[in-house]
Amino acid sequence: xxxxxxxxxxxATQFHDKVRLEPRRPNILQxxxxxxxxxxxxLDMYIEPRHGGVRVCDFGKTxxxxxxxxxxxTDNKRRIFNEMLxxxxxxxxxxxxxxxxxxxxxxxxxxxxxxxxxxAKVSRLDVLRREIVSxxxxxxxxxxxxxxxxxxxxxxDYLPIPGRDELKVNCAFEISPYPVYLFAVRSSNxxxxxxxxxxxxxxxxxxxxxxVVHDDFDSLPKNDRKRITSAADKxxxxxxxxxxxxxxxxxxxx
Amino acid sequence: MGNSVDEYTQEQIEELISxxxxxxxxxxxxxTSLQGSRRNDMIVxxxxxxxxxxxxxxxxxxxxxxxxxxxxxxxxxxxxxLIRCNGPHGEFLGVDASHSHNGYHIHRAKxxxxxxxxxxERCGELTDEYVSFEQALRYFLSVTAxxxxxxxxxxxxxxxxxxxxx
Numbered sequence: 408x409x410x411x412x413x414x415x416x417x418x419a420t421q422f423h424d425k426v427r428l429e430p431r432r433p434n435i436l437q438x439x440x441x442x443x444x445x446x447x448x449x450l451d452m453y454i455e456p457r458h459g460g461v462r463v464c465d466f467g468k469t470x471x472x473x474x475x476x477x478x479x480x481t482d483n484k485r486r487i488f489n490e491m492l493x494x495x496x497x498x499x500x501x502x503x504x505x506x507x508x509x510x511x512x513x514x515x516x517x518x519x520x521x522x523x524x525x526x527a528k529v530s531r532l533d534v535l536r537r538e539i540v541s542x543x544x545x546x547x548x549x550x551x552x553x554x555x556x557x558x559x560x561x562x563x564d565y566l567p568i569p570g571r572d573e574l575k576v577n578c579a580f581e582i583s584p585y586p587v588y589l590f591a592v593r594s595s596n597x598x599x600x601x602x603x604x605x606x607x608x609x610x611x612x613x614x615x616x617x618x619v620v621h622d623d624f625d626s627l628p629k630n631d632r633k634r635i636t637s638a639a640d641k642x643x644x645x646x647x648x649x650x651x652x653x654x655x656x657x658x659x660x661x
Numbered sequence: 662m663g664n665s666v667d668e669y670t671q672e673q674i675e676e677l678i679s680x681x682x683x684x685x686x687x688x689x690x691x692x693t694s695l696q697g698s699r700r701n702d703m704i705v706x707x708x709x710x711x712x713x714x715x716x717x718x719x720x721x722x723x724x725x726x727x728x729x730x731x732x733x734x735x736x737x738x739x740x741x742x743l744i745r746c747n748g749p750h751g752e753f754l755g756v757d758a759s760h761s762h763n764g765y766h767i768h769r770a771k772x773x774x775x776x777x778x779x780x781x782e783r784c785g786e787l788t789d790e791y792v793s794f795e796q797a798l799r800y801f802l803s804v805t806a807x808x809x810x811x812x813x814x815x816x817x818x819x820x821x822x823x824x825x826x827x
Binding site for chain 1: 722739782
């Protein structure tokens, strides 16, 4: 079995062998190190000797790469980005897009490793992309109901018509005079199921209010929007809309 | 085209790259300078109505460091970078992923990457098809079969068949 000293020696030797500097411009050294983005490109890191110390930075390359598929084009995204930099104790120049930290010769290795971590984190801000966030739609909806609407007696995965498992609603709110049956809709299929279910409940002469929460109402095809609008009593066009207005709407129907 | 990565074949990926496309939302006539890089984007569409986004980026600090790419954006699914033409920015992992290289290179989507949960365009190959941003853009427009005119890219003015510019 390999000994600890052999492991230490291997790490030290391999790090030494795999890290080098190449001059990129006068007074700018590029760090060549085995740190790669998911797309196979090496992390862009540079060293700039300055009076009194050394700057380790990316010269805007991280944001340039991020912009291939994701823009920091909302206040929330920019806030998350700035908080990430602050929490990780690096600085940022908005005009040049430069993420950097000023360090000393004695702390150079730590600073390079630290910057590589920050670059990796910033590079993955694209997890805030809509299609990823919307995948959390159902979890976030249930979490909101479970924490903010408990006074309206929610019951998840409820069967308004016993034995009709195919007509299960995402959540029933047992309020008077009529319960609210809520469907969460993120696709055409779910919209059609909600529409069909409401019609079946009406055919069974149930007394209820039919509500729908959409992930993105505008993304539904036109005919699905028309059908569900005809069948539902109230629709929330987005999760944000539901969060902002659900309590007040439920209070009016309760 | 299916949204699940299991539904793609390499032939479909290659077809998405090479199918004829028209520009439906053109790029700006000049690149925009933003946070250290020059940027431009446009939307193109193929005959089947599939939409793609083209991005063009060039570092302001290192002009040889650029990227021109084609992004397929299937509805409700994560975007896939189908092809990306890069300048020499540092090392990149080669196709065998065990060796790194340096130079002008092209990343191209591979179905085995998708099915392994990796970035579609992970790993690149060295190229001698271009040695500048403008040449890379011209090459990119050719391999992605995007129909363009001098109005779209005045800096690329198309050459006459006799090889002389006006």
